[in-house]
Amino acid sequence: MDFLLQSYRKQKKWIRLRQLLLLLSRIAVAALLVAMLCGWTGGGRALQMLGGTTTHHVVILDDSYSMGDSSFASTPMVDNTGLAATAYGRSLGALQDLTRRLVADEGNHQLTVMRASRAAMTVRAGSESGDTAADLSAQTISGDGKLINRVMSTSVSPIRTDIGAALDLASELISSTPADTTYLYIASDFRERDWGSAERLAASLRKMPAGVAIRMIDCAATPSANLAVTDLTPVQDVWVAGVPVVVNATVKNFSASPAKNVPLQTRVIRYGDDVIGVDATRKYSGTVESLPTMMIESLPPGGQVTKSFQVFITQTGTHAVEVSLPEDSLKIDNTRSCTLPLTDAEKVLIVSNESGGDLQGRSAYHVASVLNPGSQVRIGAVPDVKPPSFLRSATWETLAAYRAIYLVDLPEINRNTAEALQRYVQRGGGLAMFLGSEVSATSYNESLLGDQRTLLPGLLTEIVPVGNDGAVKNKADLQLGEASQTLLSPLQSAGEAAFALVGLTQSWDLDLEAELDADPNAGTNLENSAEATADEESNVSASAGTRGTSNSGNKGPIRRVLDRADGLPFVIQHDVGRGRVVTVLAGLDGQWTNWPGDPTFVVFLLQTNAMLWSGASPPTGRYVDEPLTRVVSVRQYTGDAAYVPPTDEPPRVSIDINAVETQSEGASEPTLRFEIAPEEMVIEGESNVDDWLRPGISEWSLIRSDGSTEVSPTVGVIRIGESDLKRASSAEISQSLLPTEVKFVSSDAWSDENQVAGSSTLMLFLLGLLGLMLAAEQALAYWASYHSKPAVASSPTVSTRGSAL
Numbered sequence: 001m002d003f004l005l006q007s008y009r010k011q012k013k014w015i016r017l018r019q020l021l022l023l024l025s026r027i028a029v030a031a032l033l034v035a036m037l038c039g040w041t042g043g044g045r046a047l048q049m050l051g052g053t054t055t056h057h058v059v060i061l062d063d064s065y066s067m068g069d070s071s072f073a074s075t076p077m078v079d080n081t082g083l084a085a086t087a088y089g090r091s092l093g094a095l096q097d098l099t100r101r102l103v104a105d106e107g108n109h110q111l112t113v114m115r116a117s118r119a120a121m122t123v124r125a126g127s128e129s130g131d132t133a134a135d136l137s138a139q140t141i142s143g144d145g146k147l148i149n150r151v152m153s154t155s156v157s158p159i160r161t162d163i164g165a166a167l168d169l170a171s172e173l174i175s176s177t178p179a180d181t182t183y184l185y186i187a188s189d190f191r192e193r194d195w196g197s198a199e200r201l202a203a204s205l206r207k208m209p210a211g212v213a214i215r216m217i218d219c220a221a222t223p224s225a226n227l228a229v230t231d232l233t234p235v236q237d238v239w240v241a242g243v244p245v246v247v248n249a250t251v252k253n254f255s256a257s258p259a260k261n262v263p264l265q266t267r268v269i270r271y272g273d274d275v276i277g278v279d280a281t282r283k284y285s286g287t288v289e290s291l292p293t294m295m296i297e298s299l300p301p302g303g304q305v306t307k308s309f310q311v312f313i314t315q316t317g318t319h320a321v322e323v324s325l326p327e328d329s330l331k332i333d334n335t336r337s338c339t340l341p342l343t344d345a346e347k348v349l350i351v352s353n354e355s356g357g358d359l360q361g362r363s364a365y366h367v368a369s370v371l372n373p374g375s376q377v378r379i380g381a382v383p384d385v386k387p388p389s390f391l392r393s394a395t396w397e398t399l400a401a402y403r404a405i406y407l408v409d410l411p412e413i414n415r416n417t418a419e420a421l422q423r424y425v426q427r428g429g430g431l432a433m434f435l436g437s438e439v440s441a442t443s444y445n446e447s448l449l450g451d452q453r454t455l456l457p458g459l460l461t462e463i464v465p466v467g468n469d470g471a472v473k474n475k476a477d478l479q480l481g482e483a484s485q486t487l488l489s490p491l492q493s494a495g496e497a498a499f500a501l502v503g504l505t506q507s508w509d510l511d512l513e514a515e516l517d518a519d520p521n522a523g524t525n526l527e528n529s530a531e532a533t534a535d536e537e538s539n540v541s542a543s544a545g546t547r548g549t550s551n552s553g554n555k556g557p558i559r560r561v562l563d564r565a566d567g568l569p570f571v572i573q574h575d576v577g578r579g580r581v582v583t584v585l586a587g588l589d590g591q592w593t594n595w596p597g598d599p600t601f602v603v604f605l606l607q608t609n610a611m612l613w614s615g616a617s618p619p620t621g622r623y624v625d626e627p628l629t630r631v632v633s634v635r636q637y638t639g640d641a642a643y644v645p646p647t648d649e650p651p652r653v654s655i656d657i658n659a660v661e662t663q664s665e666g667a668s669e670p671t672l673r674f675e676i677a678p679e680e681m682v683i684e685g686e687s688n689v690d691d692w693l694r695p696g697i698s699e700w701s702l703i704r705s706d707g708s709t710e711v712s713p714t715v716g717v718i719r720i721g722e723s724d725l726k727r728a729s730s731a732e733i734s735q736s737l738l739p740t741e742v743k744f745v746s747s748d749a750w751s752d753e754n755q756v757a758g759s760s761t762l763m764l765f766l767l768g769l770l771g772l773m774l775a776a777e778q779a780l781a782y783w784a785s786y787h788s789k790p791a792v793a794s795s796p797t798v799s800t801r802g803s804a805l
Contacts, residue, residue, distance in 0.1 A: 056110045066330065068086050112173055162200075183212070370601075370606065392417065409588070487607045627677040
């Protein structure tokens, strides 16, 4: 026993040390297993302090509205957050995966993120600063990765753009940011529209500094069916309350398969006198009225169809019209809106040279009776017949009270009258001239074409009789011109047979080419016509749903509406500034033609009146990336207003705007101008730019001088072009970008690659360490345990106890 106690005392410390080491090794093995199962990423930030390399990661996010494609909405979501519902969501998921990997990786990582829409608007505003366009500019990635939170909250933009501007600005940022290694990531949907002919983008990529590695992250999938409303426009007409207005809606099939039995829903939002304020709890403050649904029976791939419907509103003011398609892969182009500004009946001026002072003579009657037929028919025009002496002292302010002016066979027009007419038409007024036997060609040429005026489409030369030779004998005296659809669209189906009963003996001839060679002293040099004055408010638009205007005083293209049988022009239309001019080369007194008594004249005059009115009509919409402008009278309104952007779901939030008082040249009083330019907001770094870019029906809340509130709608529409979801081949893109080398990867593969790459080094290290710890644990366990020596082998002995018994 003493021997055992003495041995224990001697080995006690070693035994406890062995047991402690064994316990610690087992704890370490358990900790390593837990770390590996939990996906521990290690202390990369601490290692950064020891590393000296800097890597710059530049991410360009294509956020054009085609990135809203949800063709793969049925695929698994990224991190169960719903990011994969759209192509843009996948691009955000790719950015999130990259950031998580960089947080775990060693070294110093800087991140730049730039959206294509912001870059395009920055360049359009005249800036070439990449820092201005970037959401993040060379920011060092922190340990928690919260740097991208603001970018992750963005959504697809309603802007139509490519990534050319973003590439140019990114090149500038890369060149100005020192880094040991630079990576450029382009997250896009790579549509055929932008990448099918990628010469411009290839040129931008070639400007990148040498050594930049380029990765293309494909965020789209095989496109599903997509239909789009590409146009919503009220038909050119007199837009007067109580008169039905026809609205045209155009739908195009951008799919590869035909569409059948597609419903097109229509509705009107009325803003009558009962709307006295903005109701933020509703999507619209006006009264919503649903119209009958129209059905598109069949629409082939790439085909389009125009559906027409009538809108009847009895209250004056600006109202709104909206059409929508069922939801498909691209939501933003399924709905389109336009405003419908309705006025009360307005005056039109008719100046006629009737002998004996009979103002209600034959010529004036032909015009007045068509524009105001009386009885139950309401056209919207109130004819005001005046003698020629009325124009001698007329000024632009006098003429501005009339929506259209008709000059019937006036012998002459003095220069002061011509100048007033020129300003009237340039500001959107409409002018129609009927030139009969009393007209003096010399007076008209000098006054209407002199001093850079452009009220005649060409020089009046002489009165030319209609021939009766074999070439014209079997033809109607009037023939449809090349631009007959401009004013005679209802007669297009009938063709020239509609004018079979119209006779014409003679008319004025115009020399449409002689104006450039005319004597400057005669006032016929039209090369530089007068510019529109500063108070013209133009809204440039080239898509459906908007009424385009121009502030140029130059004469527009000449359109021949009707020709004589011998090929000479008879009715000509051209634009001057914002207004329109129609010239008929015969009078209405019946001496040269019986056309005023033919039903086709009624059609012509109604269509002409509609065109003449349209120049002064306010726009029915604007593109979402254009400035939002409202000009009001300083006498009728105050300088405070509120703008309520569109929203899918209420409540809505209003934005206060202050007006700037302006005094235009030639205006009798100043005006208040409310204007917001999204491009300038991007340059100034405003955070609420997206509110101004939303398409749909928004509302103005203006305060009148008497303290009451006026609510009127305004519409923003997207530019057509992003609805075609056809994809470009990655191989063809790579070929077109040569010699620049790019690497394509799908968003799914990118996600998998980053999840593995971010922890592969650490996992291998932990796995190796786990193996070592397991081996050490086994060795310590063996060392700490008791092992008896094996027994020595000996020869067997025979027991004698049994034999003794």
